[in-house]
Amino acid sequence: MKKKTAILGATTNPGRYAYFAAERLVSNKHEIVPIGIKKGEVFGKEILNIRDRPSVTGIDTVTMYIGAQNQGEWEDYILALKPKRIIFNPGSENPSLAKKALEKEIDVQYACTLVMLGNGLY
Structure with missing residues (x-):
């Protein structure tokens, strides 16, 4: 099943893991919603400015690169997206946010989106 994924910390920098994740998600036919403070486009999608707290619906997964x-x-914005899960990629682990997510019945995973995609576990 394809999962609409918000990439928090999205960037146009091809040397960053958030960029690699966007590339891999798109190549695996998942819809991406890049959100961050950087301006620009990632694989045909405009990066939405997180400062504007853009309204986005139907998010299955938030993958964290912040x-x-x-x-x-x-x-509060992340939780308001009402994702089914949040993936805390290495370096983005946040027990406080994870606890709040679990209280809202959002699945929390401390994992690497790239590894999950590579292993077919996404």
Whole structure:
């Protein structure tokens, strides 16, 4: 099943893991919603400015590429997206946000989106 995925911390920089994730998600036919502070396009999708807290519906997965130290102001927004799961990629682990997500019955995974895609576990 294809999963509409919000990429938090999206970037146009091809050297960043968020960019690799966008590329792999698109090549695996998942719809991406890039969200971040960078401007530009990623694989045909405009990066939505997180500061505007863009309204997005139908999100299955939020994949985190924002470090825990920078997530605080966005926690309510992330939870308001009502994803089925949040993947905390290495370096983005946040026990406080994970606890809030679990309280809202959002699945929490400490994993790597790229590895999950590579192993067919996404």
